[in-house]
Amino acid sequence: MDNINLVFEALSSTPRRKILNYLSATSLTAGEIAERFEMSKPAMSKHLKILQTANLINGEKKGQFMHYSLNRDNLVTSLHDFTANLCPVGSVLKKESKKMADDNEGS
Template structure:
């Protein structure tokens, strides 16, 4: 879960997750939402993949990203459990 928390520490990566909350998206569609280079977005997506916060599927030359709700739920559970311990 440490990788997930590290991934969530960046506002760009949190914004990517917000976009994926509603719809699966192509890498290019995600990149179009930001004013930064495609390699920079690719780096952020790589960190999210490594943390297992996003799932990806290659379809031809496109990569489709989706939110991995299982890991997001685990992170939320940790926060809720942490809150209850106080």
């Protein structure tokens, strides 16, 4: 499955969109995220794994806790690539951009 499909699969769930919102301003531990939901730990772990697989969040082990943070670069890049491909002029602009990059390399 390509990255954009993973992103849309991840964003298709209300709990996962809420997790992204909680992580929008700060990193949180898995426990801090779980406190905000009424779901089992295995269900929360599954949601976090889907978000990590889509590369929308990063997980970092600090001591005995896993800390999660938003991967802003990937989210913006994935959505930009998607909209550029959907937009009627997007593919033309991407081709022009590629040509400019190729021309600059040749200079």
